[in-house]
Amino acid sequence: MTTLGSAGHEAPAAAPPVAGTSAVGPVVSDGSARGVPSRGRGRRRWALPALGALLVALVLAAVCFGAAGIAPGDALAALAARLGIGETPLGRIDDAIVADLRLPRVLAAVAVGAGLAIAGAVMQALVRNPLADPYLLGVSSGASVGAVLVLIAGLGVLLPVAAFAGALLALLATLGLAAAAGGATPTRTVLAGVVVASAATAVVSLVIFWSASGDAFRQILAWLLGSLAAITWPSAAIALVGAALTVPLLLSGRMLDALALGDDAAGALGIDARRTRWALLVACALVTGVLVSVSGAIGFVGLVVPHAVRLVVGASHALLLPASGLAGGVVLLLADTVARSAFDPRELPVGIVTALIGAPLFAALMLTGRVRT
Template sequence: MTRLAPPPATAAPPRPARRRARWPLAALAALLLAAALIAACVGAAGVAPADALGAIAARTVGGTSPLDPIGDAIVVDLRLPRILAACAVGAGLAVVGVVMQALVRNPLADPYLLGVSSGASVGAVLVLVSGLALVLPLAAFAGGLLALLATLGLAAAAGGATPTRTVLSGVVVAAAASAVVSLVLFWRADGDAYREILAWLLGSLAGASWQTAPIALAGLALALPLLASGRALDALALGDSAAGALGVDVRRTRWMLLVACALVTGALVSVSGAIGFVGLVVPHAARLLVGAGHARLLPVAALAGALVLLVADTVARAAFDPRELPVGIVTALLGAPAFAALMLTGRVRA
């Protein structure tokens, strides 16, 4: 009786892909904490790191703050909510950028592709010219949601929410909303209202407070399901036919992810305005660190986006004291050369 030979020994499995993402995650987390501490300390009123940490600890767990009441208020009531808002907005925009680029299979996709930011701009501009700035986040979110419904409705009416139809519908809605914003600016905006509108349209976190920062954090919480969509995004990146063969309900998954992206973007934009380049450039930069697998890419992009926007906002706030730049100008100044460098090195291909 012939004895069957044992199966050949297999080579040791390659190092799990998750390990490849551990060092970028750890490095980005450490850099983010350092950047947050620096942001809490720098500004017109400089604060020592130990004093800033002591003031935050005293407010959160109790005790005596090492700072006087004015310094304590600057760190805890002005800078800390702005830091949290910057991290939440940056992380959320980067995650949405990754998802949008996978859904429409376009390296130029960003969180504003569906016209959400333009719709939010309409809502924000209308309340600012009416003197109702207190309801600005709500109005901006409502405008973004209406823009989403218009985009998806137009795509469905044109034959279905395929990547191409969705992109084209977003372009149409964004153009219409931009025209409304321009018309309102031309007829109604003047003086302080014009300056507030301009700052919001350029993107700014100057208005972040303990009333608005939770909105940005809620937007980031809405992005948590997107962080778990790595396998579906990997399948969709192969094309609809391949994704269907792998068991993905392409139509249902795409609609759910598009709606989630728009809701997250609307919540974030309602706090910060339309901050460009974070959701476009950060996903491409994150791919350089961990590759194209979305399970690894999404958390790395979230941390990188938070770090980039926090640094940009700190520069916008402190580098040109006593004047403050809208952070959207800083992200554009940094993002445009970075994206050009990625293109020239072949890291971004259409």
């Protein structure tokens, strides 16, 4: 079978793991999956606190950084004043920049990055393919159809709603096609996702070729490349809801570890492998649909971040999933800060920055044998 990589290209499915290995790392004699040697246990212990502290520091720095530089203490005081604590030391314009422009965008970047990284780690485990990412079931392409249609119609205010509706319809089409083909097994579901994604991409291309021009074309291009430039508090709230929906995925770590040992071993532990895979695939698709409805299809975060994090924390999903979420937030926040600042007053779509970072990093992981195929 074939699956899709981050940029939508087909990639061969990985062969099933051989005895003594899993899709995410070697299985040692005590039944645990580990991706780093025992001397790295100290690194694993401190990974989550270190990533959490780094993320908090970067959030504050991103809120302060920009064309209008603002001191961290003033930014914190301004945000506290919005909560009714004290008074803001900033003028009206700087206060609005911090609380109404930068903060929602920063929170959305963290939420989208975290959600995509977690969904990517889960997808890679479920389909046993190192090229799997959150867009595997066609939800991103479906969201693109909804987004392009409303932008062509000049109804940009409906963009998040239309994009999520498109993502949901794509998911339903994927599940319906898989069921009609003989049952919604994980393999058929992934194949159906490839079909739906290809059809949706063709529709998007046709609409752009036939109707897009001027401002509509630029808006469509920015959305398809992934952008957080239009984030407001309502859209940031949607992104935070999408991140909150990853909680069931975060709690699935032990089940994913059991599935990595094989379906028979998972069954011996009381886990219905088929039903668990199907439920987690749908959960990943729903999370991804919510996130791309506000950010567009931002590539490489869900593909590369789990691989990089696995080198530090190992392959046990109980630690890999939360660490991937924190690292995904860090990566996308850094990428978005670069996207809005590097060429000021012009702004890059953040998807370009993640591709420029992610492609060389993934190539380096491949060349050093860190990506298991």
